[in-house]
Every structure is written in C-alpha cells, then in structure tokens.
Amino acid sequence: MACPQRQRALQEYLSGDLPPVAARELEAHLESCADCARDLAAYRRLMAALSELPDAPPVPGLHRDVMAALRPQLVKWRHRRETRTQLVMRRGLSAVLAGAFALSLSVALWGWMGRIGSVATARFSRDLVGLWKSAQELWQLVRLFGDVLRTLEPAALGLWEALRSSAAPLVPWGPLILASYAAVAVLGGWLCWRAFHALKEGDLSHAS
Amino acid sequence: MHKTSDDLALVRLGLKGDERAFEELVRRYENALYHLAWRMLRNDEEARDVVQEAFLRVYRSLDTFDQSRKFSTWVLRIATNLCIDRYRRRKVWLLSIDVDAEDEQRRPIVLVDQGPDPAAVHGKTSLARSLDRMTQRLPPIYRTIIELRYKQSLAYEEIAEVLDVPLGTVKARLHRAHRHLKDLLSEAGIGPEAWDA
Ligand SMILES: [Zn+2]
Numbered sequence: 191m192a193c194p195q196r197q198r199a200l201q202e203y204l205s206g207d208l209p210p211v212a213a214r215e216l217e218a219h220l221e222s223c224a225d226c227a228r229d230l231a232a233y234r235r236l237m238a239a240l241s242e243l244p245d246a247p248p249v250p251g252l253h254r255d256v257m258a259a260l261r262p263q264l265v266k267w268r269h270r271r272e273t274r275t276q277l278v279m280r281r282g283l284s285a286v287l288a289g290a291f292a293l294s295l296s297v298a299l300w301g302w303m304g305r306i307g308s309v310a311t312a313r314f315s316r317d318l319v320g321l322w323k324s325a326q327e328l329w330q331l332v333r334l335f336g337d338v339l340r341t342l343e344p345a346a347l348g349l350w351e352a353l354r355s356s357a358a359p360l361v362p363w364g365p366l367i368l369a370s371y372a373a374v375a376v377l378g379g380w381l382c383w384r385a386f387h388a389l390k391e392g393d394l395s396h397a398s
Numbered sequence: 399m400h401k402t403s404d405d406l407a408l409v410r411l412g413l414k415g416d417e418r419a420f421e422e423l424v425r426r427y428e429n430a431l432y433h434l435a436w437r438m439l440r441n442d443e444e445a446r447d448v449v450q451e452a453f454l455r456v457y458r459s460l461d462t463f464d465q466s467r468k469f470s471t472w473v474l475r476i477a478t479n480l481c482i483d484r485y486r487r488r489k490v491w492l493l494s495i496d497v498d499a500e501d502e503q504r505r506p507i508v509l510v511d512q513g514p515d516p517a518a519v520h521g522k523t524s525l526a527r528s529l530d531r532m533t534q535r536l537p538p539i540y541r542t543i544i545e546l547r548y549k550q551s552l553a554y555e556e557i558a559e560v561l562d563v564p565l566g567t568v569k570a571r572l573h574r575a576h577r578h579l580k581d582l583l584s585e586a587g588i589g590p591e592a593w594d595a
Contacts, residue, residue, distance in 0.1 A: 198573050232580050236529075236579060240579075243548055249446075252428055252432060255446060256428055256449055260450065260457070264420070264457065
C-alpha cells in the first residue's frame with residue numbers, strides 16, 4: 191500500500207462520493223501508481239462480495255419464543271397502558287355490580303326488620319338504623335368487590351392470554367367482550383328490578 | 399423493509415393497547431434484529447435475548463417514540479445499543495468502541511471466534527465466506543455498520559439515525575471497515591491477487 195492517504199478517496203471514488211475535480215486528480219494518479227490501481231480493484235471486489243455476505247443461520251421458532259417471553263410482560267403493563275374508556279368501563283362495571291348487590295341486600299334487610307316489630311318500629315328502624323346499616327353494607331360491598339376484582343383479574347387475564355394465543359385468529363374477541371359487558375349489565379338490571387319489587391312487597395305487607 | 403406509514407399505523411394501534419398490532423411489529427422486525435444481534439454477538443442464545451429485550455423496551459417506551467421518524471431505525475437503534483452493552487460486558491473486549499478514539503492507522507484486534515461457521519452451509523462465493531469470517535474479527539462497531547449497510551440495505555442517513563452519529567461518521571466508519579477487511583484478506587493470503595483464481 192504505497193498511498194495510505196488515498197485509501198478513503200479510492201472508496202469515495204467507487205461510491206461516487208468524490209467531487210469531480212478530485213476524481214479527475216485520482217484518475218490521473220491511478221495511471222502512474224500500480225499500488226493504488228490494485229487497491230481500487232480490491233475495494234471494488236470487496237464491496238461486491240460484501241453484498242453477498244452469508245445470512246445468519248435460520249432461526250426456527252423465533253417468533254414463538256419472542257412472543258412467549260413478551261406476553262407476561264405485556265399483561266403486566268397493560269393496565270398502565272389502559273385507555274380512559276377502558277378504565278371507566280372496568281371501574282363502572284365493579285360499581286354497578288356492587289351497587290346492585292348492596293341494593294338487594296339492604297332491601298332484604300329492610301323487609302326482615304319490618305316483619306319482626308310493629309309497623310311503627312319497623313318504620314323507625316327503616317328510617318334510621320336501616321338507613322345507616324344500608325350505607326355501611328353498601329360501603330363494605332363496594333370495597334369487597336374491588337378486592338375480588340383485583341384478585342381475579344390477573345388469573346382472568348392469564349386465561350385470556352392463553353385463549354387468545356391459541357385461538358386468536360378464530361375468535362371475534364371484540365364482540366365477545368362487548369357481549370360479556372352486556373351480560374353483566376343485564377344481570378345488574380335484573381338484580382335492581384328484583385330489589386325494587388322486594389321493596390314494594392315489603393311496603394304492602396306493612397300496610398296490611 | 400416495510401412502508402413507514404404501515405409501521406406508524408401499527409404503532410398507533412399498539413399505543414391504544416392493540417397487542418395484535420404490536421405482535422405484527424414484532425413479526426416484521428424480529429428477523430432483522432436477530433441478524434443484527436447475531437452479526438455482532440455470534441451467539442444464538444444471546445441474539446434471541448437481545449431480540450426479546452429490544453421488543454420489551456420498544457413496548458415500554460412506545461409512547462415516547464417520535465412518530466415523525468422511522469420505526470425501523472428506532473427499533474434497530476435499541477437493538478444496537480443492547481448489543482453494544484452486551485459486548486462491553488464480555489471480557490474479551492479489548493478495543494474501545496469510543497468513536498473519538500478511532501484513528502485511520504489502528505489495526506483491528508483479533509477477537510475470540512464464537513460458535514461454528516454458519517456460512518459453510520450456505521452456497522455463497524468463497525470470497526463472501528472468507529469475508530464473513532473476517533467480519534467476526536472486526537470491532538463490533540464496524541460489524542454493525544457492515545450488517546446495516548450490506549445485509550439490511552440501509553441508506554447512510556438511516557444508519558446515521560440508528561447509530562445516532564453524524565452522516566460523516568457513518569461514511570468514515572464504513573471506509574475504515576472496508577480498509578480493515580481489505581487488509582485482513584491480504585494478510586490471510588486471500589487478497590486481490592488470489593481473487594481472480
Ligand atoms: Zn498511489
């Protein structure tokens with residue numbers, strides 16, 4: 191290698207990055223310098239050969255392995271990534287459920303208290319003690335439901351992931367989620383309706 | 399490589415929590431990342447680890463991704479940094495990859511060969527196979543640039559974005575990589591005089 195300072199120019203000449211004036215100067219030099227001419231040929235062959243570099247060995251099951259490693263983390267991070275709508279839906283769901291159960295329970299309590307005493311006592315209990323107890327029960331239930339949902343959620347999500355990864359292309363998950371929400375809403379509505387009727391019947395029994 | 403707009407659409411879906419969109423991004427780039435990592439680390443297990451960790455980072459920081467840039471260069475950049483970290487942890491690491499320390503005359507240091515020669519099973523030209531062995535002896539920063547330029551066919555500008563260096567540095571490093579390879583081939587007796595055989 192007689193001309194180390196020209197190594198870069200030789201490569202730029204090949205890649206077309208050398209300005210025209212410098213290119214003409216280099217061409218003139220190549221006429222008289224066998225070493226540079228040989229290096230130019232070497233670079234030309236080298237760049238052509240580099241385009242043919244062998245590939246890394248094939249990687250069977252790469253996608254499966256990568257996704258298997260990623261999924262637990264994705265589940266863990268999903269809540270952080272939860273959109274406002276999803277959050278409202280999840281919180282709303284537990285609130286509706288808790289409210290429905292609390293309502294039916296307090297109505298049952300009301301009816302029971304009405305039966306043991308006189309109508310006046312029952313009315314008094316209903317107005318004060320019953321109200322206080324109902325409020326307490328409601329609060330307890332809301333908390334209990336929060337705890338239950340928090341406990342069940344990871345398990346449910348795990349099951350969900352397993353289902354999804356095995357049957358993902360076959361199952362319309364979006365509609366299924368909506369259907370499950372609708373089912374819960376219907377259940378909650380039904381509970382409220384029952385509670386309302388229990389309340390009416392209780393009033394009728396007091397009146398008679 | 400896929401269209402940038404396609405990738406961005408998937409990124410936006412991924413940001414909304416669509417994991418199938420994210421999985422599609424994984425599918426698109428896992429092989430590119432694996433090959434890059436393999437070129438740098440020459441180790442299947444480590445290359446797989448890099449792919450997994452890179453995608454975890456991608457998922458975790460998807461909301462910080464600048465959508466005016468290309469997803470492909472971003473994800474390659476994350477993987478490159480992971481490879482460099484791993485390489486630094488290896489004890490055979492003798493040459494600083496600090497850009498400022500590079501100089502025209504320094505010789506590449508011979509590094510420990512890792513694993514079998516996979517090129518042997520592929521029907522490439524003998525020069526390409528020799529080159530493949532030679533690239534294993536280059537410092538990782540040169541291997542990366544060779545991989546990005548010749549195997550993943552990235553433009554200089556894209557390489558600059560992946561490596562987070564100025565365009566001039568990309569060109570300079572590529573020139574040095576070429577020169578090292580040319581010298582290594584000559585030393586091994588497979589220089590230009592033997593190429594025409
Ligand atoms: Zn010369």
